[in-house]
Ligand SMILES: Nc1nc2c(c(=O)[nH]1)N[C@H]1C(S)=C(S)[C@@H](COP(=O)(O)OP(=O)(O)OC[C@H]3O[C@@H](n4cnc5c(N)ncnc54)[C@H](O)[C@@H]3O)O[C@H]1N2
């Protein structure tokens with residue numbers, strides 16, 4: 201059994217092969233850039249008005265003569281002399297001769313005559329050509345996650361396709377004879393399957409959509425066959441249940457028989473003690489404990505980190521902050537605790553019903569509190585390490 205820190209170190213040390221694909225920008229949300237993008241144009245592509253008002257060729261007085269108009273999108277470029285103004289609108293190309301733009305609220309207009317409240321200064325209300333980004337400059341670097349904002353930014357500089365890291369293929373294999381699909385009547389001893397749908401949701405929610413969900417009975421030959429097939433063809437295989445020491449817990453044995461290299465089995469943590477990490481040349485295998493809160497906690501603490509690393513994201517860990525604990529907490533035993541928690545305006549609160557067999561508290565949680573294995577008591581008001589859930 202290893203410590204959380206050691207387990208995380210092993211997950212962090214893994215290297216992944218990446219496949220790159222080219223996608224139309226509109227399909228690339230949530231992907232990670234496989235190569236840097238340099239701006240193909242200046243942005244803005246011309247000197248632009250930042251206001252609805254008047255472009256001015258600065259004169260000696262506050263009085264100007266209106267000579268023309270330039271709308272947004274117009275190619276017009278009227279010649280101007282000192283003391284002349286051109287009616288202009290936000291986003292329009294300012295005339296090459298103009299020095300400044302005065303917003304219309306600060307002017308009084310009488311026909312073609314314009315009077316300013318005060319003199320404009322050169323460059324006022326002008327967005328300069330290339331001021332956001334110059335042609336050829338680095339727009340977005342390799343490893344950047346494409347968010348709505350970054351997609352918008354790239355669209356704005358005319359990018360149509362992007363080279364991104366292909367998403368890893370993921371098999372989620374749920375094991376257990378007791379599991380039935382919602383919609384059926386439960387016989388004695390049966391429960392509804394929830395880990396598969398939950399883990400798939402957690403993966404999709406964090407941007408990983410290439411998922412096959414497979415159900416498996418507690419049958420050794422079948423377990424061998426299915427896991428073998430999945431491990432050969434997928435980048436990641438996430439298994440739920442069957443990894444503890446029961447007579448029908450076949451997962452660990454099957455993985456070793458298939459030839460998976462065990463990187464660790466059992467972590468000093470609650471929930472999620474019997475977690476297994478293994479690898480083959482092409483596949484990373486996490487066997488997650490069947491207890492639902494343990495499976496999800498392990499997903500957020502370990503699997504997500506590996507998935508993010510696999511696509512080249514530099515920030516692969518959950519965001520961490522330190523907050524005062526609202527009520528004192530003491531733990532027994534040698535395991536570190538990941539506690540389902542809710543952040544409040546004054547700190548962080550441990551939710552009721554922490555059992556690893558329960559999802560009740562997880563369903564309300566927005567964070568996990570990490571209590572290290574040797575931290576037996578934590579006083580109210582003491583700062584604790586809080587991991588924000590995605
Ligand atoms: N003798 C010991 N027994 C157990 C130990 C131990 O150290 N010695 N560890 C306990 C801990 S801690 C955990 S966690 C569990 C993990 O067991 P498995 O990974 O083998 O999981 P299962 O036995 O298959 O299931 C555990 C629990 O979760 C329910 N489950 C499983 N899959 C699903 C699913 N897809 N959807 C909903 N619920 C699921 C299952 O019915 C069980 O109640 O082992 C302890 N035992």
Ligand code: MOO
Nearest residue numbers: 471472473494556
């Ligand atoms: O790790 Mo188990 O999830 O501790 O019940």
